[in-house]
Amino acid sequence: MKINTPQSRKKLLFLGAISLIVLAGAGVLGGFLAVALTASLNNQPPAPLETVQVLPSTQPVPRATATAHTESTSIRPTSTPMSPPTPTLEPTTFGLSSTPVTDTNATPIVSTTLPVLSFFEGPLLITMSVQGRPLHAYRFGTGPSSRAIIGAIHGGYEWNTTTLISRTMSLLLENPQWVPSNVTLYVIPIMNPDGYAAGTDAVVARMNGNLVDLNRNWDYQWQMTATHGTRPVKAGTAPFSEPETRGIRDFISQKKIEAVIFYHSALGVVFHGANSESSQTYPLTQMLSDATGYPIQESIPGQITTGDAIDYLSEVGVAGTEIELTSHAEVNENEFQRNINGLKAFLLWVPEIVTATVASDVTIGARVWVTYTIQEGDMLSSLALKYSTTVEQLQNINGLSDEDVLYVGGEILVPKSNE
Numbered sequence: 295m296k297i298n299t300p301q302s303r304k305k306l307l308f309l310g311a312i313s314l315i316v317l318a319g320a321g322v323l324g325g326f327l328a329v330a331l332t333a334s335l336n337n338q339p340p341a342p343l344e345t346v347q348v349l350p351s352t353q354p355v356p357r358a359t360a361t362a363h364t365e366s367t368s369i370r371p372t373s374t375p376m377s378p379p380t381p382t383l384e385p386t387t388f389g390l391s392s393t394p395v396t397d398t399n400a401t402p403i404v405s406t407t408l409p410v411l412s413f414f415e416g417p418l419l420i421t422m423s424v425q426g427r428p429l430h431a432y433r434f435g436t437g438p439s440s441r442a443i444i445g446a447i448h449g450g451y452e453w454n455t456t457t458l459i460s461r462t463m464s465l466l467l468e469n470p471q472w473v474p475s476n477v478t479l480y481v482i483p484i485m486n487p488d489g490y491a492a493g494t495d496a497v498v499a500r501m502n503g504n505l506v507d508l509n510r511n512w513d514y515q516w517q518m519t520a521t522h523g524t525r526p527v528k529a530g531t532a533p534f535s536e537p538e539t540r541g542i543r544d545f546i547s548q549k550k551i552e553a554v555i556f557y558h559s560a561l562g563v564v565f566h567g568a569n570s571e572s573s574q575t576y577p578l579t580q581m582l583s584d585a586t587g588y589p590i591q592e593s594i595p596g597q598i599t600t601g602d603a604i605d606y607l608s609e610v611g612v613a614g615t616e617i618e619l620t621s622h623a624e625v626n627e628n629e630f631q632r633n634i635n636g637l638k639a640f641l642l643w644v645p646e647i648v649t650a651t652v653a654s655d656v657t658i659g660a661r662v663w664v665t666y667t668i669q670e671g672d673m674l675s676s677l678a679l680k681y682s683t684t685v686e687q688l689q690n691i692n693g694l695s696d697e698d699v700l701y702v703g704g705e706i707l708v709p710k711s712n713e
């Protein structure tokens with residue numbers, strides 16, 4: 295996958311992505327990343343959204359002006375531009391195969407119906423927003439423990455969460471070893487694309503196309519009128535009345551996602567979900583606080599938080615955390631590094647309760663394969679010897695490449711002993 299930066303670059307149009315034009319080299323990741331990096335090094339403002347955005351199939355409905363809340367346009371003043379920048383990286387499958395990758399040199403040892411996935415896949419369409427914009431996810435890794443990070447649930451008001459995630463995705467593509475073999479990470483850069491396209495203020499750009507606050511629309515102590523600080527905000531006509539919240543809820547459920555980080559701005563703290571018994575929200579949040587340096591905060595003064603995403607998720611058994619960046623501006627290097635530390639810790643995190651989402655026994659050929667927890671000192675070669683198989687077979691069945699590293703505590707499939 296290491297390819298030289300090409301001499302020429304062309305503009306390519308990708309349907310179905312928020313940032314539809316990515317300057318990239320002729321089919322190479324190197325050029326793709328180089329352009330993103332060049333743009334950020336030169337500090338060039340990203341292209342205005344309207345020049346790169348392809349109109350969604352459904353014509354956006356003009357936004358109603360928020361006449362109900364004229365007292366303030368912003369709870370926290372921002373120095374950000376009126377339009378959030380286009381994410382520097384909405385990766386496409388360009389240069390990255392989303393088709394199953396197998397070792398073409400090796401004759402398949404087993405015929406298996408298990409998919410052998412490549413490290414990266416995307417964009418995956420989750421659903422469409424109220425105004426017809428796509429919600430996209432990207433997959434990194436292939437392990438049985440699925441996790442997710444989600445940006446811009448509050449749209450353009452918290453646009454810096456999306457640029458943080460874009461930069462994070464670039465690093466993940468360069469450092470696939472950060473994702474342990476037992477983990478799959480789903481990345482959703484923009485949960486609220488209508489708000490993202492609507493500027494940066496708290497009244498309109500925080501909300502979705504129905505002017506609903508998507509972090510008040512979940513089925514946990516839901517009320518039709520909620521607050522942002524002390525300001526009333528719309529929570530929808532019912533829990534999950536909004537397509538964006540339904541889409542993310544269903545995606546988390548379908549992908550059996552065990553832990554989620556929602557990025558927000560700009561309180562500079564972390565929050566845990568409401569239920570400490572049915573999920574690992576407390577230990578996850580404590581771990582992330584330690585890794586990032588953001589203190590844990592218990593509540594927001596004056597705010598009645600109803601219909602909150604991580605409260606709902608923690609109740610249904612998904613460990614959820616909110617990380618609040620410290621400002622509404624682009625994160626600086628120091629804060630970016632704190633969040634990379636947090637992400638790495640999130641990827642290596644082992645929940646205290648082993649959930650039922652680990653791979654179950656599978657029959658391949660004549661043998662049953664079972665989950666094995668990696669011990670200190672294990673190597674594929676030693677495991678192959680121990681379980682009377684081959685390194686290639688272990689790699690094929692677990693979707694591992696030569697570059698993949700085994701992590702103590704991670705899980706892979708091995709043939710069941712015949713004893």
Ligand SMILES: [Zn+2]
Binds near residue numbers: 452
């Ligand atoms: Zn927020």
